Amino acid sequence: MTEFVEGPALAALSCGKPAYLVVLIPGGDVDAQAMLDLALGWAPAMPKADFVTLQACEAEASWEGLDLFLDEMLARRRLPDSHLALVGFSDGATLALRVGLGRRSAIAALVAFSATAYDAEFETHAQPPLLLVHGEADRISPYQSMLAFKAALKEKGAPVWSFRRPGLGHAIDDDGVAAAGDFLARHVVHPAPAQHDHAHS
Known part of the structure; x- marks a missing residue:
C-alpha cells in the first residue's frame, strides 16, 4: 500500500494544464483542508499552479516514500522538479x-511552518530557496x-530565509501566510522567456 494519498486539492485557476505543482503537507492540529484553505489566498498570484494536499496512510510514513510519491505526482503532470514547491x-x-x-535536483521553493525537528544533518543534495516561518513563543x-x-x-x-513571528506559538498566523504566498509567487512562477527582437539585432 502506498504511504501517501492525495487529499483535497485546488486545480489551477487558468483551467489549462498546470505549469506548477504546490504540495501542502499537514501536521500537528492543522489538517489537509486547513492547509488547502491557505492556498486560496495564494492561487490568484499563481494561476497555473495545482495545489494538492497530502495525507499519510501510515503513522510513520517515511520521507523516502514521500520522495517517490512526489515523483509520481510530477510524472502525471509532466512537470520537472524545478516546477514543484x-x-x-x-x-x-x-x-x-x-x-x-x-x-536529487532542486525544487522551485520550500516553505516550512513551525517544523517539529530541525536537523542540520538532513541530507542536502539540493538547495532550493527555503523560507522558515516560526513563532518565537513555540513551546x-x-x-x-x-x-x-x-x-x-x-x-x-x-x-535560506526566516520569518519570525513574535508572540506566536506552534501555529500559523496571517502574516506568516502572506509571507509564504509572496515567497512562493516569487520563486515558483518562472517568468516567460524574453522575446528577442531580431529586427534590431
Whole structure:
C-alpha cells in the first residue's frame, strides 16, 4: 500500500494544464483542508499552479516514500522538479524539509511552518530557496532550534530565509501566510522567456 494519498486539492485557476505543482503537507492540529484553505489566498498570484494536499496512510510514513510519491505526482503532470514547491506545517514541515533538501535536483521553493525537528544533518543534495516561518513563543519546537538550523544551512551556502513571528506559538498566523504566498509567487512562477527582437539585432 502506498504511504501517501492525495487529499483535497485546488486545480489551477487558468483551467489549462498546470505549469506548477504546490504540495501542502499537514501536521500537528492543522489538517489537509486547513492547509488547502491557505492556498486560496495564494492561487490568484499563481494561476497555473495545482495545489494538492497530502495525507499519510501510515503513522510513520517515511520521507523516502514521500520522495517517490512526489515523483509520481510530477510524472502525471509532466512537470520537472524545478516546477514543484513544498509547504508543510509542524511534523509535515519536518517531512517537507527532509524531502525538499534531499531530492536529487532542486525544487522551485520550500516553505516550512513551525517544523517539529530541525536537523542540520538532513541530507542536502539540493538547495532550493527555503523560507522558515516560526513563532518565537513555540513551546513544541523552540525558535532557537530554527535559528541554529538556518545558520547551519547558510554555512553550506543554501538560499535560506526566516520569518519570525513574535508572540506566536506552534501555529500559523496571517502574516506568516502572506509571507509564504509572496515567497512562493516569487520563486515558483518562472517568468516567460524574453522575446528577442531580431529586427534590431
